[in-house]
Amino acid sequence: MELRHLRYFVAVAEEGSLTVAAERRLHTAQPSLSRQLRDLEHEVGAQLFVRTSRGVELTAAGRAFLEHARLTLHQAAEAVAAARRAARPAKASFSVGFLTGQEVEWLRHVTHVLQDQLKEIDLRVSSDFSPHVAEAVARGDIDLGFSRIEPQAEVSYKVIAREPISVILRADHPLAAHAEIDPRDFVPDAFIGYSDTPHVLRGVVERYLHDRGVSVSPTHFLDGFATGISLVASTGGVTLLPAYVEPLLPSSVVSRPLVGNAPVIEVAAGYRADNPSPVLKYFLEHVDQLIAARSAASGPSRR
Template sequence: MELRHLRYFIAVADAGSLTVAAEQKLHTSQPSLSRQIRDLEQEVGVALMNRSVHGVELTPAGKAFLDHARMAIHQAEAAKEAALSAAQPAKPTFALGFLSGAEIDLLPEVDRVLRAAFPGIDIRLSSDYSPALAKALMRRKLDAAFIRREETMGELASRRVRTDPLIFVLPSDHRLASQTAIAPEEVLNEMFYLPSKSAPAVRRIVLEYFNRVGIDLKPEHEVHNVVHAISMITSTRAVMLLPAYTKRYLPETITTRPVMGEAPTLDLVLAYHKANTSPVLKLLLSRVGKLAGTPS
């Protein structure tokens, strides 16, 4: 009994017709297919199908045989895949996370560095909020991630990649847009939005900055991401402090201005679990200095 006999039998059983199976599924002649089915029945020793002008119908023996035939085909295909996999060297895999937006600057160089050293590497990418990426690192679901330094890093270690300044983001026709730089006290009477707790590091830096310059900032509104920020700034003519890299997402109706004086900043780091001994991670950490770039 050969695998082709089993495939022919399954095709006929699924089609309910020798003619349909021959012409549409197996691309062979109907007489040839009938002969293959007869050979199979002779080897099994019982009739597997009843033939009539209306097509074919499986006998009780045929129905029992069909389930085992499907299993045999499946196991044969699995055996082939296992053999092919064993004959090929295992590809290194590396799960890498990016704070949403950071991949635009960093991914091309990261991809080049890793593929040059590990040809065929399977780089599995994810993009999310920094706290979510930190949790994935702690659960060992990621090998490394470009994130903000969270207040609680637990078993995580990190290397600084770059420092991002914060800038004021506001409508292009806002009264403050005519200035080359904006002093913090000038936004006191403006509608001001604060990043929500989904971006705790940015939120913390903004609040610390205003506290440092002696301004008691009590914003009543929050935004959850850059898209939400664009919507609220446009619709309510609000002002925000956001990392400089976000300017690449802004439409023409929104502009940015630097902070007058010493601007608040926050670091982008490459974080990883302290127990991770991956050679891919080791290489990436050794190239952190070359990955840093000024966000445009």
């Protein structure tokens, strides 16, 4: 039995579908995935799945196996992360990951805080979706991650900002003429929703709309701000995104504040408490400087 068998099993169990697991999670062919699962069941000596009209379901043996499979994968990932950390206990490099788009806002403040260390370290910068940034911190691939607060047990967070959420729409949209926009004016099927990737943002927006009795029926879904802006520009729909995207909007797309108390979403600096990096220690000791510098900087202007 190999770790890949466990990864395949967990993916199918969580998706409830061989097709979805193969295409979205594992990027492999379904026949190959089916063979791997049959091999796993043969080695375990028990049937783990049953096929239904809606996909696949775990048997009693499968449910018992799932908890241990998840634990084994978690421990394997922890072993790799521990080895990587041990191999570079006094790093000459410092890696920072950003939720895509946030580097525009935060990188200059990070380098300001670390200006005395920059001559001594190799600063590495990357960007990705928020869950992937948090996963990279948890694995030890990066030292510091600017993201949403993602559910990663190994990652500690320091909230550094709370961003208001704005309406993003085309400049020629009728609602663009309003100084503020009431979400009850949204056309339900013209609202651009959210995939599973920006799940924190999706949760904030769904609660906000629910609390105001607003029901939407999206036909398009964004997985990041760039996709969202492109969908707004191409479909004429509207969506809700954090204010940090405003300086990144093309001339054909504008932002408008929501009526009343707009929802906010947190930006946090994530790190592992067991990371021995002296640069990380210095940053955390001076993180209040970063928060103050960003607060003092003038915010982005709305178009």
